[in-house]
Amino acid sequence: xxxxxxxxxxxxxxxxxxxxxxxxxxxxxxxxxxxxxxxxxxxxxxxxxxxxxxxxxxxxxxxxxxxxxxxxxxxxxxxxxxxxxxxxxxxxxxxxxxxxxxxxxxxxxxxxxxxxxxxxxxxxxxxxxxxxxxxxxxxxxxxxxxxxxxxxxxxxxxxxxxxxxxxxxxxxxxxxxxxxxxxxxxxxxxxxxxxxxxxxxxxxxxx
Numbered sequence: 001x002x003x004x005x006x007x008x009x010x011x012x013x014x015x016x017x018x019x020x021x022x023x024x025x026x027x028x029x030x031x032x033x034x035x036x037x038x039x040x041x042x043x044x045x046x047x048x049x050x051x052x053x054x055x056x057x058x059x060x061x062x063x064x065x066x067x068x069x070x071x072x073x074x075x076x077x078x079x080x081x082x083x084x085x086x087x088x089x090x091x092x093x094x095x096x097x098x099x100x101x102x103x104x105x106x107x108x109x110x111x112x113x114x115x116x117x118x119x120x121x122x123x124x125x126x127x128x129x130x131x132x133x134x135x136x137x138x139x140x141x142x143x144x145x146x147x148x149x150x151x152x153x154x155x156x157x158x159x160x161x162x163x164x165x166x167x168x169x170x171x172x173x174x175x176x177x178x179x180x181x182x183x184x185x186x187x188x189x190x191x192x193x194x195x196x197x198x199x200x201x202x203x204x205x206x207x
Contacts, residue, residue, distance in 0.1 A: 040065045113205050120202045124195055131191045138184045145178065 046061025067085040071078040148157040159167040
């Protein structure tokens with residue numbers, strides 16, 4: 001955190017450095033009215049000369065305080081990040097890139113979960129509707145079988161629904177009808193198991 005704040009300060013100081021250095025030629029021969037300690041985050045990094053109400057800090061002190069290297073080329077003073085600051089900047093760049101990647105992955109996962117939740121709700125609703133339909137049909141068939149009456153023909157049974165719809169079975173067809181009812185029960189059990197499985201997945205996603 002200290003280096004991060006320091007990096008911000010470097011940028012701020014560089015914004016004003018051109019003005020300060022540009023006026024340096026006008027300082028020649030002027031009297032220093034005093035000095036002031038310059039602290040960076042509570043630590044003294046040098047003394048600034050006070051000239052005509054303005055304070056001026058030696059470049060070397062500034063650079064040392066900000067972890068910068070000082071180079072002089074063709075009467076130009078250049079400040080560049082030292083190895084420690086370069087390493088900090090590299091790590092910071094990697095951290096920001098990693099966080100951006102993690103945020104992107106999180107957003108994609110949340111979007112995928114949202115879509116999956118929508119799909120699960122639709123599938124569960126459809127399965128429950130199928131269970132309801134099959135259960136109603138099975139209940140009706142069981143009622144029919146329970147209320148069959150034997151006809152005069154020994155090999156036939158009949159039942160008249162409330163709307164007077166006749167149901168007539170031979171012994172053979174009745175057995176097949178009962179087998180169909182057993183299959184319906186198994187289908188309902190399979191559908192109920194699937195609903196339970198999907199509801200468990202849905203609950204996990206909604207945590």
